[in-house]
Amino acid sequence: MQLEQVANQVIELSKQVGDFIRQERKTFNADKIEYKGLNDLVSYVDKTAEGIIVAGLEKIIPDAGFITEEQTKNKIAERYNWIIDPLDGTTNFIHGLPVFSVSIALKEYDELVLGVVYEINQDECFYAWKGAPAYLNGKEIKVSKAPKIGDSLIATGFPYYNFEKQPQYIELFTYLMKNCHGLRRLGSAAVDLAYTAAGRFDAYYEYNLNAWDAAAGIVIVKQAGGHVVNFKGGDEVLDTRELLATNGRFTEEMLQAIQQYFR
Helix, strand or coil: CCHHHHHHHHHHHHHHHHHHHHHHHHHCCHHHCEEEECCEEECHHHHHHHHHHHHHHHHHCCCCEEEECCCCCCECCCCEEEEEEEEECHHHHHHCCCCCEEEEEEEECCEEEEEEEEECCCCEEEEEECCCCEEECCEEECCCCCCCHHHCEEEECCCCCCCCCHHHHHHHHHHHHHHCCEEECCCCHHHHHHHHHCCCCCEEEEECCCHHHHHHHHHHHHHCCCEEECCCCCCCCCCCCEEEEECCCCHHHHHHHHHHHCC
């Protein structure tokens, strides 16, 4: 399989879906919100967008399986599986905050091999595939060169329904607040990872993530030269639902802080 050719098709599809989402935002009514769980929102826009993505991807790799947020189609295949978040940042979308994205990743067996994150509002498409650099709108991107926490701008995501570890999270948040250039919470994990790959953020951490939140961004960060690990420093992040992405220069320092405060 030619991953570059597949990536180009996925990029085109993500932009088509992005156009649909952008147009729907102009007339979206909050009465159309549904609740999947506590503070876990969804709308017809998410579901329709996912249906468009699934239909498009089925044409690219007909025998591939799907892991989807809105469960438009969930079928695990032996070799290739798509991991899809049709609208990452649904709460932002619903409230009119312009940070939301389309996130599509491809997994071959147990390895993530392709990722596309299309940030709709800025018309920025971040993408990468195994064996190649990471790109933003056709230009190669790399992670930043910040050498330590003290020189960094860090992104995170706030817990919004699983509050069991909230006290530890706040301790870590407080430490980083006092020791880095600043903390940001955009509300789209896919965008946080894409911005880390592009060097806009120097690190990003979050817990309680789902595979569709992070899979595409993980590929892009790694191909841009960054590190992606769980809170124990291991490579498995999708199953542990803990993720730390850095530029690779102060991964150990971040892990020490996480392990000290986020027990």
